[in-house]
Amino acid sequence: MTDHLGDDRSAITQDMINLFDEYTHLSLDRRAFMDNLAKLAGSMTAATTAATLMASNAQAQSLTSETDANLTIFDVTYPGTKGEVKGYLAVPTAGGPHGAVIVVHENRGLNAHIKDVARRVALEGFVALAPDFLSDLGGTPADEEAARGLFGNLSATDVAANGVAAIAYLKSLQNVTGKVGAMGFCWGGGTVNNLAVASPDLAAAVAYYGGQPAAEGVPRIKARLMLHYAGLDDRINAGIPAFEDALKAVGTDYQLFMYDGVNHAFNNDTSKARYDKAAADLAWSRTIALFRETLSA
Numbered sequence: 001m002t003d004h005l006g007d008d009r010s011a012i013t014q015d016m017i018n019l020f021d022e023y024t025h026l027s028l029d030r031r032a033f034m035d036n037l038a039k040l041a042g043s044m045t046a047a048t049t050a051a052t053l054m055a056s057n058a059q060a061q062s063l064t065s066e067t068d069a070n071l072t073i074f075d076v077t078y079p080g081t082k083g084e085v086k087g088y089l090a091v092p093t094a095g096g097p098h099g100a101v102i103v104v105h106e107n108r109g110l111n112a113h114i115k116d117v118a119r120r121v122a123l124e125g126f127v128a129l130a131p132d133f134l135s136d137l138g139g140t141p142a143d144e145e146a147a148r149g150l151f152g153n154l155s156a157t158d159v160a161a162n163g164v165a166a167i168a169y170l171k172s173l174q175n176v177t178g179k180v181g182a183m184g185f186c187w188g189g190g191t192v193n194n195l196a197v198a199s200p201d202l203a204a205a206v207a208y209y210g211g212q213p214a215a216e217g218v219p220r221i222k223a224r225l226m227l228h229y230a231g232l233d234d235r236i237n238a239g240i241p242a243f244e245d246a247l248k249a250v251g252t253d254y255q256l257f258m259y260d261g262v263n264h265a266f267n268n269d270t271s272k273a274r275y276d277k278a279a280a281d282l283a284w285s286r287t288i289a290l291f292r293e294t295l296s297a
Contacts, residue, residue, distance in 0.1 A: 012273045014232065016040050017263050020273075021235065024148065025107065025186075032042050063269065064119040065231075069093065071122050076129075078169035081161035086132040086139055087169075090122035097177045099203075099295025100170040102163070103130040104184030104191045106268070109140030109147040113270050121183075126295065127176050131166050133159055133191070153186060156194065163195040167202060179203045179235050179295040181223075183287060184210060185267060189228075196223045204294040206287045209236050209264050212243035218250060225254035226290050228283045233264040257286065 019040065036193065066073050072091045077084040088110060092098055101121050104115040108134035121128035123208040134140045136158060137150050156257015167180045181204035184192035196205040197217035205223040209230050225247070229237055240256070247254050259266060259279040267283060 008070045011041070011045070013040065017232075017273060021233075021264055030145065043102075063116045064123065066119070066277065068119070068123070070136065071119060073119075076169075076218060078165060080135065080165045081158050082136045085135045085165060085171055086110070087166070088118055088130040088132075090115075090118045090128045090130075091175070092122055092125055092127070095125070096123060096175040097128045098175060099291060100127040100129065100173070100180045101174045101291060101295070102166050102170070102180065102182040102192075102195075103128055103165075104182060104188030104195075105130065105140075106185050106265070107151050107187040109134050109150075111140065111144070111147075113268065115243065124291075125183075126291060127170065127173065131162065133162060135162070144215075155221060160194050160198040163191060164199045164201075166294070167195075167199055167214050171201070175284055181205065181291050181295050186210065186265060191218075196221045199223075204290055206290065208267055208283065209233055211236060212239040215242055215246040218243070218246035218252065221247075221252050224290065224294055225252060226287060227254065227256045227265075228287075229256070229258050230262045230264050230266050230279075231258055231260040232262060236264060255286075255290075257283065259283065270282050 070093055072093050074089040074091070076087045076089045078087065103114060103118045103121060105111065108132055114130050118128040118130040132140050133154065134150055135149065137153060141147050163182070168175055170180050176268070180202060182192045182195055182202060183206040185208040189207035191210070192205050192207045193210050193213045196202055197213050197220050197276055200220070200222040202223040204226070206226040206228070208228045229240065244256065262276040262279045263274040265271055265274045267280045269275045269280065
């Protein structure tokens with residue numbers, strides 16, 4: 001399934017996308033990335049190509065509205081493992097009680113795009129909390145390059161504990177059913193998988209192209225899992241066989257969907273080069289259906 005976004009990405013090759021993925025998830029070396037991109041795209045077009053590969057917060061801000069009458073928006077804090085965790089809470093104005101969903105950001109932190117995703121979840125009828133998992137390090141900085149560099153300073157144990165704290169916070173809210181799910185993207189997808197290991201209170205866990213947890217932790221998963229993977233995402237997909245073997249060995253309730261011909265971050269509609277509308281829409285419909293099955297009153 002492939003979405004065509006027009007001429008502005010027609011010159012983007014898979015080699016360029018793979019180089020960008022290596023830069024954003026492994027090397028974090030911008031100079032080397034730009035030098036290597038220039039070899040592929042030409043020095044005169046490398047900057048334009050990089051802009052197409054990268055996400056655009058300006059676009060993210062226009063996808064849904066914080067002033068939508070169907071939503072009430074709060075900036076919140078709640079107790080975490082080392083102090084207060086900041087979060088963005090989107091609540092449906094009508095009805096309730098609602099199921100609750102934790103929306104876990106990519107390795108760029110709690111930005112405009114993830115806040116937009118939280119609003120979309122709330123418009124589907126759920127209380128949506130997008131925590132800032134960089135809170136222990138001062139919160140998500142405005143500079144995305146700086147944000148990416150902070151993730152290496154996070155402890156996996158503390159991240160999981162702050163995820164568990166988010167579940168407890170949502171369960172404490174008056175207009176929540178008491179059932180909590182989680183969804184995450186990229187770094188957030190791996191975080192959701194680890195949260196499913198860490199918390200038996202998580203009812204549903206949806207990981208978009210996320211790293212897999214250690215096999216020894218899989219027997220502790222009680223949540224219903226939904227795993228979305230991109231067919232061209234060799235780096236993340238390398239961990240699928242061992243994860244599936246572990247899930248099958250203990251009879252975990254899971255669904256795994258592979259979206260052929262699409263790239264890592266196919267759901268991020270602020271990234272012109274990697275976004276795939278058909279795959280994103282299908283994954284979203286499957287995700288919301290799972291949440292409706294598992295989080296209703």
